[in-house]
Amino acid sequence: MQRYFYNEMLANEQFVLPKDIYKHAITVMRMRVGDKFELVTPDKQVQLMEVTAVDKQQSRAKVIETFSHQTELPVVTTIACGLSKGDKAELIVQKGTELGADRFIFFKGDFSVAKWDDKKQAKKIARLEKIALAAAEQSHRTTIPTISYCNSLKELKLATDESGIVAYEEAAKQGEKANLVKVIEQLTAHQAPHLTAVFGPEGGLSTNEIEILMQEGFIQAGLGPRIMRAETAPLYLLATLSYALELVK
Amino acid sequence: MQRYFYNEMLANEQFVLPKDIYKHAITVMRMRVGDKFELVTPDKQVQLMEVTAVDKQQSRAKVIETFSHQTELPVVTTIACGLSKGDKAELIVQKGTELGADRFIFFKGDFSVAKWDDKKQAKKIARLEKIALAAAEQSHRTTIPTISYCNSLKELKLATDESGIVAYEEAAKQGEKANLVKVIEQLTAHQAPHLTAVFGPEGGLSTNEIEILMQEGFIQAGLGPRIMRAETAPLYLLATLSYALELVK
Incomplete structure (x- = not known):
């Protein structure tokens, strides 16, 4: 699953993809409505996201699930x-x-x-x-x-x-x-x-x-x-x- | 210390550098008489060699010491x-x-x-x-x-x-x-x-x-x-x- 980092907490369930994520997810990876990706927020939680809208300028996604998965070295x-x-x-x-x-x-x-x-x-x-x-x-x-x-x-x-x-x-x-x-x-x-x-x-x-x-x-x-x-x-x-x-x- | 592999056992103490070793040791590394390098023979022994003669075509070296040093993984x-x-x-x-x-x-x-x-x-x-x-x-x-x-x-x-x-x-x-x-x-x-x-x-x-x-x-x-x-x-x-x-x- 494609993973992105986002340097703010999500204000609400609807997430407007910032430019760099839009460019990679929509333009490069060609994600469409229904496709999923992961978003890591500053609290180190992983949000499973689903793309809900795509147009030429902008794309939105919503949170499906939030989880934490320990992938950091313990030191x-x-x-x-x-x-x-x-x-x-x-x-x-x-x-x-x-x-x-x-x-x-x-x-x-x-x-x-x-x-x-x-x-x-x-x-x-x-x-x-x-x-x-x-x-x-x-x-x-x-x-x-x-x-x-x-x-x-x-x-x-x-x-x-x-x-x-x-x-x-x-x-x-x-x-x-x-x-x-x-x-x-x-x-x-x-x-x-x-x-x-x-x-x-x-x-x-x-x-x-x-x-x-x-x-x-x-x-x-x-x-x-x-x-x-x-x-x-x-x-x-x-x-x-x-x-x-x-x-x- | 520069190390080279040699795919034959040394027949005698005087060693004529083969072309590839000559090229690297004498031409690239600019070794001269008295300089030392290591030579690994097929028995996995390391010979400490000293350059004894250098000319434009050929170079010779002699064995100073033979030792074995375990640098191979035990598996x-x-x-x-x-x-x-x-x-x-x-x-x-x-x-x-x-x-x-x-x-x-x-x-x-x-x-x-x-x-x-x-x-x-x-x-x-x-x-x-x-x-x-x-x-x-x-x-x-x-x-x-x-x-x-x-x-x-x-x-x-x-x-x-x-x-x-x-x-x-x-x-x-x-x-x-x-x-x-x-x-x-x-x-x-x-x-x-x-x-x-x-x-x-x-x-x-x-x-x-x-x-x-x-x-x-x-x-x-x-x-x-x-x-x-x-x-x-x-x-x-x-x-x-x-x-x-x-x-x-």
Whole structure:
């Protein structure tokens, strides 16, 4: 079933499709009277909607049923990634959204080749927000992940009670494999667990960056014995969170 | 450290770089006398090599040290995917190799829009083999995954003692979440576990295909509550295998 996000609560049962939803549902998907779609409102409820009228300018739908369906990871997860070249950020946001991330932060790492200047930043973020929205709709989530940028990893702060890990190649090479399991166990002990996970850019993190993160309370964690590309490691982490907290638990 | 695969055992300590390795190591990476790289031989041993001579036609290296480093998933894993449009097969092979898969099989599913005719097949497979090789080198594996194509899912057979799962969207929607955990537990009980995991193309698997797989002994498994794209689900599975069998165990 096609799903859309709507950023207001529904005032009454008759819903006039806003332009972007009209364009996709009526023009692209060719929905007609009687067809159904889902609408996620800011309260994270899902409304099953039925199209009641279609004309060239406008379309209306009504609420058939309201339900909530838990499709969010039980841990609020921030993925912070060093900037890499090319469209790696897009892949991280698209796949990371499907895998349940809540927040993406991109930062200029010591070894980042790419950078986003002020002008580029707004454009990049807007593009990534679109990708996150489409992926959230497609994967049937009830939350759209947010995207932000920071100039330095020093701005990454852990909230009280928030867990933090950093995927560090050197830790993986030395065979470190206990810390991810430990952190995930800690998460299960919390009522409303939060996790921030930091990943280097293509060139990795500098020892200086690792030190800054460790002072902030981040724990180095190995993600298995293979060396993953910068954009693969966050997906590994998110899949393991789902497995450990949604399937095993 | 740069890693290359070599498909023969080293006859003596002096190694003449074959053309493809020469091209990458000497021409692209600009290695010179004294520089080191790793060479994986068919016995899955890693040789630490030092360049001893470089000229315009040829280069030689010698073995400094031989070691084995376990970077392979403890379960031999086959990823069978329905053909999807675009370059999704490339993404599956690249990321799936980083995540430890041993074999990729692409098949024409009932709902596949794309297909590989005989002519296309050889070209596609050759391209995917190159991607698998590069990803295996980059992720420091000792095995290069194989790529094959089959015309129908009916050709997918489970070996004696091999476990089989099929990721089925309908199972996930119905909240099925016990089977993946069960299958992974079974794998840990085997001395040399093998798993084949089947994933539909973009349009999913047909009920007929699910029936064929279940008759062959495949078990339907949900991979969490979010609907993943065709190319994301195999990555989820491989990451959970690594987590459960390499980190938790």
